[in-house]
Amino acid sequence: MALAKVPGTCLLTVRILQAYDLPSKDLVTPSDCYVTLWLPTACSQKLQTRTVRNSRNPVWNQSFHFRIHNQLRNIIQLKIFDQDLVTSDDHLLSVQFDVGTLRVGEHKHKSFPLGSKDKRLEVEFRLRSLSDCAEQLVSNDILVARELSCLHVRLEEMGDQQGKGRVQLVVPGSYEGSQEASVGAGSFCFHFPACWEQELSIHLKDEQLKVPLNSLPNGQVVRLVFPTSQEPFMRVELKKEESPEKLAVRLGSGPCTEEQAFLSRRKQVVARALKQALQLDEDLQEDEVPVIAVMATGGGIRAMTSLYGQLAGLQELGLLDCVSYITGASGSTWALANLYEDPEWSQKDLAEPTKLLKTQVTKNKLGVLAPSRLWQYQQELAERTRLGHPACFTNLWALINEALLHDEPHEHKLSEQREALSRGQNPMPIYCALNTKAQGLSTFEFGEWCEFSPYEVGFPKYGAFIPSELFGSEFFMGRLMKQLPESRICFLEGIWSNLYAANLQDSLYWASEPGQFWEHWAKDQASLEKERVPLLKIEETQTVAGKIAEFFTDLLTRRPLAQASHNFLRGLHFHKDYFEHLHFSAWKATKLDGCPNELTPMEPYLCLLDVGYLINTSCPPLLRPMRDVDLIVSLDYNLQGAFQQLQLLGRFCEEQGIPFPAVEPAAEELRQPRECHLFLDPDRPEAPAVLHFPLVNDTFRTHSAPGVRRAPEEMAAGAVDLSASGSPYHYSKVTYSADDADKLLRLARYNVCNNRGRLLEALRLALRLRRRKRRGPQPQ
Template identity: 40%
Template structure:
């Protein structure tokens, strides 16, 4: 049967290649480090001189432009510098010089933005994104950047020279760079209290540019407040050469109308001063007197120390030690299961055991229900123990998260778990909106907010999902599932989400984030945190403020955040196309130079890009149509890390496209304060990207697609995703008949390249199930025929994505259909496992040849 399926479903061009599938796998080249390491890189002094601009057309039609230039180099300074404003001139001349001290480990990208200053606002005319790697040390470089039109130009002179400072050490995985982090602690010196008492009620404000803590305030109302020694703490990069700003304010309360109980508070700045961090000896507590002006000063007792030891964010691309330990134990179980299922004479060795992954797509309760059936089918075939990884999106993650509450779930008859799920699915969901339940939601979210956590609509949705799935409070956490995998008894669960931008389509930019019982992280960046620490606050790879691990219901809301769609996403899914008119309003990105222009050519240098802002209506329309007000906002554990100077050498990034954010390191996720995690279905409605990581080395993927339209869309999108990143993946070919009337099962493989996994794809269709109640057993009774006679995607279908309640028979037949589609393709699945096992054996034989 398998050969018939294979010959019937493979593209004609692949048929002659089937005989050569036993090829040696070669290690995939990747310059990223599996483990972090310490590196020393030199410092450079970088000088930027803004000379002049020519033929600038401003936004005011009644006068010439009032131009100034802003400079931003975040890897060297948190401060945005700007030139003076040259009034009423289309040919402004500045000749202003700016100095930076840069570290050569980071990708140093200078942004120059030209503005036209109006009375009320300043309009950005254009900006230049320039890679400092294009400047040769010791040789001045004068460059003329052509702006909007050929006649509009900006002249800038650059000079780079090696610093006399000793090289600085960083921690890196060759994608991210962690600079040394300073912790600055201080208190008001009580010996100086008399200097402040005379000023009355007020507060001292402390701010440190580039620090994680934006601003801290200490009230100064009386002597007792000053004696209390209220501390302040800042975390900042040691390389930023920052200064602590101190400001004294007095607050005055003014009664309105003289008799009204209403009042207003007015603040008056009494004075300000600064403390240079360079002046503080590391590791020593010192007393510092800060003059604030007007005979006012404040005494501070301060201590600056460098944070040492390993980072709290794991940098590296290897699997975590717990997952590697799991794999070692799981291979023993898989080996025994394959011997039984494939009727082998002996257990395959650990090195010969193929890695099998089962993927469940999104689809709300339809996906949850059908995934139960698919897994039940694998269990009936005695193949569930052959699975190494189990991964899902949206509704499939709901199924998984319930199953893994039982640490022995895959060793028990799944009928019990299915019956329990049926009880919940068939019950009314009205109770989710009862006054008692709403009060519970409010208390939970209010407690989160009071604890300093970020709260969004997705968190409320998670509490509602908690009721839909279990109809009770669930205190379990994702890390609790460690019990289910530590001995390798169940497949390793991987839950998927994507990080998006609030005003960017998921089709344009989405970064895959994986959630496992041990770690949460981005394999794109090689950055992971312990699952227990997810949603805590990190900076520069250090844990700054620990929050309790969120309950799993909040993750369920995020993983299945169907309401995080923007209006543009809705148009794309419902109408078939997005709001294309927004593209005409968007920013225009142009490459304005090539490598031949520079006498110093660094192969890792990014091309200079010119960004022309969109029309004046862009922000208004983007905020309305593309914003994701319901995205799950959480603390970014990569905040404060920078991109490595050679990050573009990795194929994990899409650098070839001029407009892709991967080519703009200053705009990538490590530079953001927050993550916006949503349902992975807004990118690809199946977690293929998490399984196609070379570290997991997956041989066979069973893809269960629970969408009732576009049965091959997830495969096509995955193929494009892999093409952009040079990831081995078979070509997806099908005909019009397959698209309009898909079959139960398809196989895709690349006989030329055995590094590409074998894909077994199961669309959600009711095909032969209508006639057969089990493989080879026809339906005879009328009630049996009626049970199998239904259309999943009918207009009045109960399986709509936003329907959360099924009748018992509706739930049963969807489970049985999914189970049947697996059982009916038993021979094809077994033959694919035979093929994967042969590939592994061939790889081992060729690897030991001299």
């Protein structure tokens, strides 16, 4: 992350000349057209030309000026509208232009073709350097935090006009936007980009005062009297100063220092456990200790219950201390959230936590929607809204889900799980979610992995993270603006397992066969080529059929139940070379990646939901090259397709260029999956080995324990129904019978314990991979 006063401020002049052969919405008269200009790296508002009436070839000949920084990706959007005095203005055409293709001092005439030979928009661009301004930039070469100024405004009453009227203060593009209060109410504060040419507007009744902010001296108080048509009655006191330079958002692609320190502590535990498990003669040095991770998929109560059983199996074999990371998605996050309330959970017998789990899984759930419970939910949600959290249905689902899994509300918070990592005594948990668009695109067209750990919450794609206790607070340009109390972990579980946020288009994807789904998804990704062109996009006039298609697209992609969380990336801009950055491109998963004006930092809220709407896996955090994982123990809780999600993950990694072994089970394994399967790529040491445990009932049917065959009267205990449709463990089931809960716990534990030899073989393989990496590349 670089922090410096960086020269590179330029003045961009855009002259809108004229357009030719514009379409007309009116069959009788030509269009009344104007052009809007939007450059979000230089101005928060859309600027607009005058309207030229009754012309298919309008001439505007108007100039607009923008102060830009050449270290940013500056994309200007030009839109042509037909003004309508009765209905909303019709959008005719749109173009986007990359200002980075201009050279300083260049005067460039650009003719944008708009579909046909004669239809075009003529624009002139001019770029010249401004030597009087060097701006403070903080960047990881993907995102850029710019220098902020802080404006303090104080209003004082004058004369005998006290308390009359309301005053509104507006600084466009600031974090606060607009603020309103009674005359003489006191002090206000605005945070805004320092190099933007902003102004403060003060509105009182029908009168207005505008103050250019770049004319105010830093650190000095300026006093003005509001000029009204009547007797002056309000004094305005202004003071502009620099905002703190330190960011609350960490811009960096590697693990945070706390995670690095944890891993060092954990490797000491892992080294001792591996020495005992593999009967090694010598102690392992820290740099030869392999990084081993457990990856759990989602699957509702089934995933939560099965994970308890499999962790108990690893503990019984003495292998749980060999694990450095555990990742979870959807239902498996419920198990992790429960376990990590105890800072010593993996060092204790899991019998007691499992007993508590069974109590909750088998209890009657009807009371969770009782009127008294609903009133309690309403009270807590009202308090969250009062504190500043956005209101959304997912928060209600979070409270209902908590009632399904617990008898009383749990006050535990994600950041409190750091105590469970303080001595390296447990693996580090990582919880996964997807960020997408609330409307307009399906998950397969726009999906960004977001990870939650006790230390941080963030987006690997952008290299942007915040301390976990600050998730939900309000940020602007990387600075913390308003800190809200950390949410109870149940509200995060509502994000991680939001079962009801699927839009219709997601459902249509998954209604197809797995192969059809992938080909459809991969086809959508085919346009994601690394190219940089001046004209990024042209949109033409919509026909009636196009408007109907847009209506159905909105209908198919709307997410009425999506989680609305304050966006901690809000206000950050993109570095000019962000698209070429290794870690950004490696985590590319959206057709919008080449359009920075449409990516997540431009959104006021995040739209976070269950990862199962893309791929039911929690593996991506383990594939970050900085974590350098050697072995992934894959725990898959899907009832349909023992390898389906792992194969989708493999195809995803192949498309993105992420090292991952080929998942190619033999035909016999597809017909009759075993309890454990190893996948590796001997030619690519950077790819982790994957030991895959699908949820199958194989030898458990005939064996009550490894090597112990069932007696005839015990055969019923081995009959575990894992069918895709009629299973008592379907994800929609929230209550199990005591017998079904016991069967699933025993099956999960058995499948791990019955594969002790394969697990030890995989650990030896991980140790060899680590030692191979330690030696470095060998000469050919």
